[in-house]
Amino acid sequence: MKWWSPAHQAVLNALDAQDVVPELFNLLTSGVIQANERDTRRLRDWPEALRDSPSWTILADAIQCKSDPQMAWNHAQREGFSDRAAHHNALLLLELSDRLAQGRSFAGSLRCVVWARDAWSQLYSSGYLDSLVHDLDAQLPPESTVEIVAALLCPTLEDRRQAVLNELQKSEADLDSEAVSHGHKWFDVWRGFAPDGAQLAADRVHTSVATFDMKTNGLVAQRMAQAITDIDLTTANDEIIEAPFRLAWRQIQALGLPAPAICELIGHLISTLWTLRRVGRDSIPAFADLVDIGILVAPHLAKTIESGESIGQNSRLADLYVFRAERDRGDVRREFLGLALKYCPGHRNASMLMSYQHLYDAQAALALLATTIRPASVKTTLQKVHDSLKATEAAFPLNEDLAEHWERFQKACLKNKIVPGAFDEK
Amino acid sequence: MRNENPFDDLEIDPRLNGRELTKRIRKIIEKAPVQARADIQANWEKLTLREDERVHYALTAHPRPESASASAIRILRSNIPLPTSRLQTDAATLTRADVIVWEETTVSIQHLLPKYDQGK
DSSP states (O other), X not given: OXXXXXXXXXXXXXXXXXXXHHHHHHHHHTTSSOOOHHHHHHTTTHHHHHHTSTTHHHHHHHHXXXXXXXXXXXXXXXXXXXXXXXXXXXXXXXXXXXXXXXXXXXXXXXXXHHHHHHHHHHHHHHTHHHHHHHHHTOOSOHHHHHHHHHTTTHHHHHHHHHHXXXXXXSOTTTOOHHHHHHHHHHHHHHHTOOOTTOHHHHHHHHHHHHHHHHHHHHHHHHHHHHHHHTOOTTTOOHHHHHHHHHHHHHHHHHTTOOHXXXXXXXXXXXXXXXXXXXXXXXXXXXXXXXHHHHHXXXXXXXXXXXXXXXXXXXXXXXXXXXXXXXXXXXXXXXXXXXHHHHHOTTOHHHHHHHHHHHHHHHHHHHHHHHSOOOHHHHHHHHHHHHHHHHHHHHHOXXXXXXXXXXXXXXXXXXXXXXXXXXXXXX | OOSOOHHHHHTXXXXXXXXXXXXXXXXXXXXXXXXXXXXXXXXXXXXXXXXXXXXXXXXXXXXXXXXXXXXXXXXXXXXSOOOHHHHHSOGGGOOTGGGOOOOSSOOOGGGGSOGGGTTO
């Protein structure tokens, strides 16, 4: 009789799985997830499939020596897995990613999903899935099976998207930003899905990622708009006015600062600030708080403007910088007005405020001339007045107080026996 | 994540075709307790009513060749063919190997003792 039969192999595989599967779970999840009995039963083929792979010696060493799990698996990937092992890896790593996320081991979950993506790439690139479909002898037209194979990952991506959307529906107190951020990063991993010779599968995944972006941005914008519409800005207290913006900002940060959501937030913020000003409530704390939220968002909006991702947002950004500039004097004001004019050179309010800032400098220098001043400094001070008035004129030629200050400058020149035109030449 | 994959749930080989599946699931139902039969039936429907779903589930189930049966180790052991000596010798000339009790327990020397020696 044959001493080694399939029945012997089945027992050996079952016993092997009992030993090896828990070790591999430790390796892949850094000990966070322990394999249970169900895992070892359904994965009885996995150790044998891995043993048939060129990478087995690396994994065996890693199990034996308890070496760095991440490095070991990356090394094993480079050495290569058999397609059957890759099939187990692709399914299991997606599942482990999910289980790790449920246990809030987000870094481990992202590591697993990167490995899962690579395993799926192998399955698609190697033609393994097509050959498996052939073996299944399905009574389907070929185009249907092609579509089924291409869309294999879509249900998993849909589930993950729905989980993030559910999280985004929660109130600010209940919002789990880390979970949303993990969801965003999880989808980011799939942006890099590019299996050789499987363009349709890549397209299906990329469409799913684009849908994630669209739906999450849409939900943030929709919730914010609805909440703001429900607020009566003439009577609402500070907390009620600020709440939708605080929530949206947290959501947007967790979603990796997407440009469309940033634009929505700034749009609603600016419109709310103007409304508060119109109804005479621009001195309530909420006004300053909204400006502060806006200033946190502003650099990100600026970046999207510079990269060309956002178009037509310049004046809103300038509005925001002007609101912030109004709060301070001197260099701080000048800095914010400078930013406003950088992104929107023709911005009327920024130009006007900047013009008055220069006029204020001219005024301060004229006041210095009226007090005791060393004769040697007179010319320098007059030069400063002249330059500030020129800057005032350049910033906002319609400044109503400009003419009066030019007059004062000329008088001061005459008093000090200096021809006013002398400064123009410099 | 999605609900269980019926192939994983029923612990059957995803490569079985529709007819083999029905045959295999019928066997599973026959052996299953009454309260578990509705679930098995639901899984059977998932796998056999729509061919596209069977293909999807088969591709997203862990490979499960015959050598990776999910049966209990006790059952797998019982499938191992008995040694030839037992088949060829008569009862009067039994060897120790013929009377080994193949049970799924922690192996101890007690289990390997020939039964007819125990009275001595």
